[in-house]
Amino acid sequence: MVIAGDGLSHLLPSAREIAALPADERLNRLPLHHWIGYPAAQAAVAKLEGMIAQPPALRPANLLIVGPSNNGKTMIAERCRRLHPARTSVDGEHQVIPVLVMQMPPAPSARRFYSALLAALGAPLWANGSMDLREQMTCRIMRKVGVRLLIIDELHNILAGRPGQVRECQNLLRFLGNELRIPIAGLGTKEAYLAIRSDDQLENRFEPFLLPRWTDGAELARLLMSFEAILPLKEPSNLASPELRTPILQRSEGTIGEMSALLVAATRAALERGCERIDLDLLAAADYLPPTERRRQFEASLQ
Numbered sequence: 001m002v003i004a005g006d007g008l009s010h011l012l013p014s015a016r017e018i019a020a021l022p023a024d025e026r027l028n029r030l031p032l033h034h035w036i037g038y039p040a041a042q043a044a045v046a047k048l049e050g051m052i053a054q055p056p057a058l059r060p061a062n063l064l065i066v067g068p069s070n071n072g073k074t075m076i077a078e079r080c081r082r083l084h085p086a087r088t089s090v091d092g093e094h095q096v097i098p099v100l101v102m103q104m105p106p107a108p109s110a111r112r113f114y115s116a117l118l119a120a121l122g123a124p125l126w127a128n129g130s131m132d133l134r135e136q137m138t139c140r141i142m143r144k145v146g147v148r149l150l151i152i153d154e155l156h157n158i159l160a161g162r163p164g165q166v167r168e169c170q171n172l173l174r175f176l177g178n179e180l181r182i183p184i185a186g187l188g189t190k191e192a193y194l195a196i197r198s199d200d201q202l203e204n205r206f207e208p209f210l211l212p213r214w215t216d217g218a219e220l221a222r223l224l225m226s227f228e229a230i231l232p233l234k235e236p237s238n239l240a241s242p243e244l245r246t247p248i249l250q251r252s253e254g255t256i257g258e259m260s261a262l263l264v265a266a267t268r269a270a271l272e273r274g275c276e277r278i279d280l281d282l283l284a285a286a287d288y289l290p291p292t293e294r295r296r297q298f299e300a301s302l303q
């Protein structure tokens with residue numbers, strides 16, 4: 001039980017409980033799994049909610065969430081899925097899956113696309129089934145389970161295909177939209193945008209939504225305060241101060257995933273040293289390498 005006035009007012013109530021535990025137990029609770037509703041993420045979730053609420057239209061509006069990797073795209077999809085969880089139908093007869101999340105396979109083809117979609121639906125796969133059969137089964141199941149929004153993560157994988165496969169996947173996206181009349185949200189890096197833009201009809205149907213790298217400013221300061229409120233340290237670190245904000249932004253290279261990894265590593269270092277807040281020394285001591293440095297070391301190890 002944590003009592004008010006215990007000096008933990010910089011923390012969210014859930015984090016206060018954890019901050020009161022001994023350091024070794026706190027170490028076991030890392031990394032963090034806590035949704036931070038920063039403005040761009042909230043706006044993206046609101047867009048997806050709007051798409052779910054929209055009545056079945058002749059031509060549903062689609063969305064393309066574009067941003068660098070490790071910048072919160074999958075978290076947005078997960079958030080949306082959690083707000084509309086799968087359930088059993090009222091008559092208890094079948095599953096209802098309002099938000100279906102699938103991943104574009106790394107080596108895309110229509111066949112693998114349908115396999116991924118059927119797997120996301122929890123449907124059995126027919127290894128030898130013809131394409132027509134897969135297509136029919138997929139559409140039938142999607143109607144039955146009442147999918148209101150199809151989210152395709154890692155959409156940039158489309159461009160990993162040969163030209164024929166790229167076209168095949170683009171046709172498929174158009175077909176699904178037309179056939180099922182449900183909105184589709186694609187998530188991916190800028191290659192996802194290129195994959196959509198190279199097809200005129202798709203380009204018109206997907207509204208781009210950018211999730212850019214973070215830059216310095218008031219929003220970054222607020223994000224760092226949100227992180228500070230969930231890191232289980234007893235004293236405030238003042239991560240939003242320019243003194244800490246600048247190195248955090250620089251080392252993480254501006255994605256939320258890297259900032260999170262750096263801050264978790266710094267929290268680990270603090271707890272291991274018996275410190276209750278993050279300072280410049282701990283940021284430097286954290287077991288964390290910036291992405292560029294990681295890549296450099298990896299490539300050097302290949303020589």
Ligand SMILES: Nc1ncnc2c1ncn2[C@@H]1O[C@H](COP(=O)(O)OP(=O)(O)O)[C@@H](O)[C@H]1O
Binds near residue numbers: 036260
């Ligand atoms: N809204 C958020 N709140 C808190 N942490 C987040 C949020 N979005 C992303 N993160 C952190 O960033 C990491 C990478 O996010 P993810 O959604 O997997 O990125 P992407 O799909 O763009 O590659 C997550 O594992 C999490 O640690």
Ligand SMILES: [Mg+2]
Binds near residue numbers: 075153154
């Ligand atoms: Mg992702």
